[in-house]
Amino acid sequence: MPRLLSILAPIAAVASAVLSTATMALAADVVAPKVLVVTMFGEEAKPWIEGRKLETKIKVPGLSKEYPDVACDTEGLCVMTTAMGFANAASSVSAVLYSGLFDFRQTYVLIAGIAGVDPNDATLGSALWARYAIDGGLRHDIDPRQIPSDWPNGMIALGAKHPGEKAKWGAGTEVYKLNEALLEKAFALTKTVELADSDKAKAYRATYPAGPGSSAPIVAICDTVSIDTYWHGSKIAEGMQQWASLVTDGKANYCTTQMEDNASLTALRRGADAGLLDFDRIALLRTASNFDREAPGQTAAESLSAESGGFLPSTANAYRVGSTFANAVITDWPAWSKGVPNN
Template structure:
């Protein structure tokens, strides 16, 4: 056999070997139509209480506090635990595992967040088109910035605010499938949302129309950061960052601590043929405002009992489950990809 023929045979054998585990996977392991990703027990609880998720699938690499997927025949829920490190590690463990087949699964990230009072209120639910990393940047403490600077936040690899160029890590921004986001909004915008008397009382101190309104479902965009930041000044920086990284197309509305890390793990898995990145949806519901009301201090706002946590965790289930059930009940329309909106 000639050298070139041997090389071709080796390539063919390697390709066949890599395909065999996936072929076996389709026959031997669960293949949920929907995988729900939550970040901590309070977000997971409504799914466990409202669906009969009696099947447990232990996955090596998941945290000790949440070592298994909870499933029924069509849907599985996992808990990453909070923050970038936990989110990326947990999602990578599941997405690359041979104990579950996610190649045709729709992946729903469903959790709580802070909300910009210009675009939402306590308990409101927001589907994302873009996820932007708010932490991959240079940061100089405001007490040490040069005279004339209005911020200590700089793009990586630059030397002054607003400068162009620099360098990237490659995970600063993810654009999600716009057709899926639009379908998610269409299918869930009429969902009856939970609210609380305390949330209604607390939101009344804000002057923005969206903040004063009852909870609703909308389409806007989310910022991820390991640091649980709070306050008007940082929020305005995040608004600018979303605009810059999305070429002005993004509308910042929610802030959370995991999504870019989760999406990075899912992107790696998609490149390995283990998930379909076009089947990922991100839903964040508002448990708190991301900044203080007029006349309120940022620290007071951060520590306030806003009454938003209960409605937010419940609404993440109600809205997320609305999309999940639509996919499951109409699988023939969804199995080959997101159906066109009418």
């Protein structure tokens, strides 16, 4: 036995050295982005790809086959695309977080994509930073043809007996509040960004004569509702506003609606709980591609199928505003690496 141990000892030492070298090599290959941009489909990612030299492509197992890699530049910016909807968003973000290919402990995560917009809050092309992300689907729903006559809609909290009653149980992912300091800083950095517009969008928004819907696009702060179902129309919108208010105790005013954010944030929250990132370094930006309800004299179905002209301005503005924020972080990284700067 002593002779066997003497033979094995050098072998173990060599194996340990090889393993140590391999570990160091692996650590050297890990990418530590200053900013990770999360887009949801190709047209959202396109302005980033065209506007940046994202020459490093990192293939990540578990990403969508349509968007199989994370693209990075040499300055500290990386861009990923989840594919649309809750399932794709949560799966793709999780795949990247747990891949072992990145170190996100100091990274700022920017979710940047397009959305529907409430014309009472903003208009086509507007860039809207979110304070709250609210899941619009974790509830009961009764078909409008079967709801009691004295109910405003069929949206009921889980375990509740009527609209407006608080939930009796839940999933724990219904509401995310983003870091207020980062939100205010992102807004301050981007509120004067020149926004893209289009003649088609200008003409279409004129059919919404009252309120911000008819005005020029703006950068602002409001809240977002996430739900897999691409809903549309003023009646559902009224219900969603009541829902957003209910689940945040009256604190949220939703202005955008989209199909991924609570799913992405859930994956990020779990990653933060595992020590892989800082949840206070997440910013959420949605730009208005379409109105979420019909104009006066228009049906909801007509509005849903209308070509509003907002798509191209919205994808352009998600990049214009998002890149302004990302540039600020990357350029002044010594300050941002320690946390959100005070000035």
